[in-house]
Amino acid sequence: MRAVLQGQIESLTLEGHGVTRVEGKVYFVDGALPGETVEFEVKRSRRKHGHAKLTQIIEANSDNGRVEPDCEYFGVCGGCSFRHYEPIRQLEAKQQALLDALERIGRVTPNQIIEPATADWLHYRRKARLGIRFVEKKGGALVGFREKGSSFITPLNQCFTLTKPLSDLLPGLAKLVNSLTIRQKLPQIEVAQGDNQISLVFRHLQALSQKDLDLIESFAKVNQIQAFLQPKGLDSIHPLYPKVPEELYYKLDDFDLRFYFAPTDFIQVNSKANQLLINMALDFLNLQADDRVLDLYCGLGNFSLPLAQKCKHVLGVEGDKRLVDKAIANADKNHLDNVTFQQQDLSDQQADFSWLSDQYNKVLLDPARSGAALVCQQFVNYKPEKIVYVSCNPTTLARDANVLTNLASYQLTHAGIINMFPHTAHIESIAVFER
Ligand SMILES: C[S@@+](CC[C@H](N)C(=O)[O-])C[C@H]1O[C@@H](n2cnc3c(N)ncnc32)[C@H](O)[C@@H]1O
DSSP, rough: OOOOEEOOOOOTTTTTTEEEEEEEEEEETOOOOTTTTEEEEEEEEEEEEEEEEEEEEEOOTTTTBBBBSSSSTTBBBTTOOOOOOOOOHHHHHHHHHHHHHHHHHHHOOOOOOOOOOOOOOOOOOOOOEEEEEEEEGGTTEEEOBBBBSSSOOOOSSOOEEEEEHHHHHHHHHHHHHSSTGGGGGGEEEEEEOOOSEEEEEEEEOOOOOHHHHHHHHHHHHHHEEEEEEEEGGGGGGGESSSOOOOOOOEEEEGGGGEEOOOOOOOSSSHHHHHHHHHHHHHHHHHHTTTTTEEEEEEEETHHHHHHHHHSSSSEEEESOHHHHHHHHHHOOEEESSEEEEEOOOOTOOTTGEEEEEGOOOOEEOHHHHHOHHHHHHHHHTTTOOOEEESSHHHHHHHHHHHHHISSSEEEEEEEEOSSTTTTSSSOOEEEEOOO
């Protein structure tokens, strides 16, 4: 039998779990918020800590920010962690998590905390991977996000984080999958919305019959979307309908730029927050006409192209060859000739970093969750005057900030959060380092 305990919630983790201590042991209680006394059921227990689920709020705190979740799937679906928490409290919690990480891991405090930058709270996510399971006893195909802490799928009829047009496809997608002969061999669908079109990529582990192909094609026609098939790796993706699809693009209106991308490419998922983020990054870089700027982990050029409009030269570096090719094409399509791109694995210890010489005086970094440890070590020798670090993981940002401030003698002048992923546990942040 699982233990049921009581405790008072002291704080909140980065994953949105309430933290309590009972007899010296720490419990992470899913669904509980600071200021509440709760009863919880222990799901997993280790020597010093355990994971638990909220079963009852014994003593609520009317002033602790708890709100009625607006989504029927909240608590089960792993997509969101904070729909039960007032927006302003979510921002405070994320900002505090960033500052705590900087202090605890980075041993640094920013000179100035930037006000949280926020855009839409609902229907903001323009790209996602939907999981699929066929479970006969649950009525057939389940299409949605993973359940919290499990590999089961939450079947979704709608989703408040996906853009409205993507959310509206959900009920029809479940019906479509149910009608396919290979419904048990379809693990996922990638959905991506550009400013011009929606594309869906159906990953399938078995050949589709002609009837299956007809059904997917007619779903695409009725919903006016583009359907692609993926029988193997990314190279195997090919269009089903229309035969010659439109390339997806998103616009950055403030810069009059268009970025073309494939439905499986990395793009910033929240269009408005992305625009805010780029404006902030460029403001902090305080670009001058003769600046030479590095954009590391540049993807398809999301920052490189706006940077290039404001300075002399930009070098974008990116590990994924596909994205490097997209970045080159995007620069070309936007008629920018002062930006070059190169492919390099920036975490390869053997890599040649000689291009990081002092001819580049400013740097933008936007690494993946693992951060930019090796790159930041290079700044102990090559010392650009300004580094703007955009991060999706406060822990690795803090680790790298430690190197930049304590070994490379930079000042952390500003840090703050951008609400790129409202209601979820993800924290997007920006930090500015100056010599
Ligand atoms: C958070 S994304 C940012 C992309 C781009 N700045 C944007 O705004 O769209 C991180 C990028 O780092 C790239 N990346 C991840 N690990 C890398 C590595 N070891 N070396 C170089 N690039 C890497 C990924 O392919 C991805 O494009």
